[in-house]
Amino acid sequence: MEIKIELTKHPKEKPSSENLGFGQVFSDHMFMMDYTEGKGWHDPRIVPYGPILYDPALMVYHYGQAIFEGLKAYRTRDNHIVLFRPDENMKRLNQSCERLCIPKVDEEFALMAMKKLIEVDKDWVPDAPGTSLYIRPFIYATDPYLGVRPSNTYHFLIITGPVGAYYKEGLNPVKIYVESKYVRAVAGGIGAVKTAGNYAASLKAQQEAKDLGYTQVLWLDGVERKYVEEVGTMNVFFVIGNEVVTPELNGSILPGITRKSCIELLKHWGLKISERKISIQEVFEANEKGLLKEAFGTGTAAVISPIGELYWNEQRVILNGGKIGELSHRLYDELTGIQYCEKPDPFGWVVPVV
Template sequence: MENVTVNFIENKDKKTKPDADKIAFGKHYSDHMFVMDFQADKGWYDPRIVPYEPITLDPAAMIFHYGQTVFEGLKAYRTPSDRILLFRPEKNFRRLNLSSDRLSIPAIDEDLALSYLKQLLEVEKEWVPKAEGNSLYIRPFIIATEPNLSLAPSKTYQFMIILSPVGSYYKEGIQPVRIHVEDEYTRAVRGGTGTAKTAGNYAAAYKAQERATKEGYSQVLWLDGVEKKYIEEVGSMNVFFKVNGEIITPELNGSILEGITRMSIIEVLKDWGVPVTERKLSLEELYEAHEQGQLEEAFGTGTAAVISPVGELYWGEKKIKINNGEIGDLSKRLYDTLTGIQTGKIEDTYHWTIELNS
């Protein structure tokens, strides 16, 4: 479809862009943002690109009281030939709508949302970093804005997109991380909001992450919320294990977020002819595979890191060391392939990337 031009108010007070080697995740923001409003009797209306600035909400706005909000995360990459690429952005807007449906938030037009994002990026293209490994993080989100303390879905919303330059996730090379198996707290349960990308899911994970960090672990391995037996996610990422040549990842069971990177990894593995299975995987089964010398690799997948290799799992008094604490060959190959496609360094035979000016 053709682009629908949005209203544009230029920010005259331009910011100084951060040094390439000093960019911290989520600390710097571009000069402009996208905003669009919703009213029950009007639908979504008034799409606009405006200066990045604080937003003003009534203290009774329902986002503050009932947590009715969803968000997404994706990136824009600058190629060696100075093109700007997006990686499967249509999947992010599709998932945003799926999250919205779970939280009774009205859907946005996914094609229009992508058009709005591309127009924002055209205005802010100088914010897409040029340094190797850096990128522009994109955060679309929707919040409930109606000032009403009644326990019911809001009748008004705002959809916004903000942009943040981010540095290389692995500044000193990919280092496998140590993971604590969480057996007390629960990330999500089937029928809850685990399949939605909503704020409360992440705040609910803080307590377990605080404890893991205090004990010297980088992340938490989440188990199912009913039996505390089956593996679900690692931190805020989907998780994969290579067992005796086969790649196993927890099946989407109603509590696991369907990651765009997860989806892409599975497609690549199948294309390579690597056996990949989506199914229930208990920690006990994984431990037995480790004891038999069959647990070969483990890694998380997500937008920020793409691939995050796991070197050790700590389960009660048991320590599961994986691949001598080093990144596995398959994990490295997957990382190089996906980042190569994202940054235009290798041919995109899957047609996953969208060029900004296309």
């Protein structure tokens, strides 16, 4: 399919690279493509970024049939623009489509469309250290119909915007509240896919944690309320003795791409990495025994986010003296070094755009 391109006649003023937030500013253009039952995906186009007029009965508003992805484009020191493992994002996008009864997209075409959009808005990719262009592909149901069934029509969009650090703490450790009351997902549900409902389910606990002074929530399993699953926007790792532990993928945990990259790096370095069930009790007991060295979250938005404090059942643990741990720092330096093409990429993770 040929991608039609309509350039904006009213380009927006770009923000300073030194004072970027996250998810607040958007580039000049967006990619759109439609799906119609019997016709398939069609009419791919890049158009000026702006509002879209929809019927109030749109199925996504009422039944939540929507999925999304998140990745970044990076400007290197020699002024090239690259992506990090975008094929994994496209693969996971289709896994989400499968779970929510949304027609799959051609992964190669979607990646080509993403590259074309970035080329059109290449001047929006910031160049300050630690900044990037955030990319949000998403698909949602567009039938104007009040009834519970998969939609017969969909829209696939990609929007982008320049971003800085996701957490205001940056690489300073964040405070995490361990949630024991609310449940986000269970095995067999939709916790393992990037769908809007997962994040809606997390808002109440996240708001209560924020009111108590905590940055994010650490979710426990939805059945026994004892096994660690993930942080609201990140997968989680613990360094216990000489072992790095991360919860195994069990159907209710998002298979993070940064998580996968960290596991592959740790194995590459010859470190002991275990994907297994780990209870919050084990984490706190490891701390009491002096074995819990550090903990950190991993995700596209924050890359590596050190955890400086865990709060659970009136118990508070301060990790590594409230400072970033050695392994957290090493992983962050290695991942960002590869992403910005400042370190060797032995895995072939970096994909050039411009």
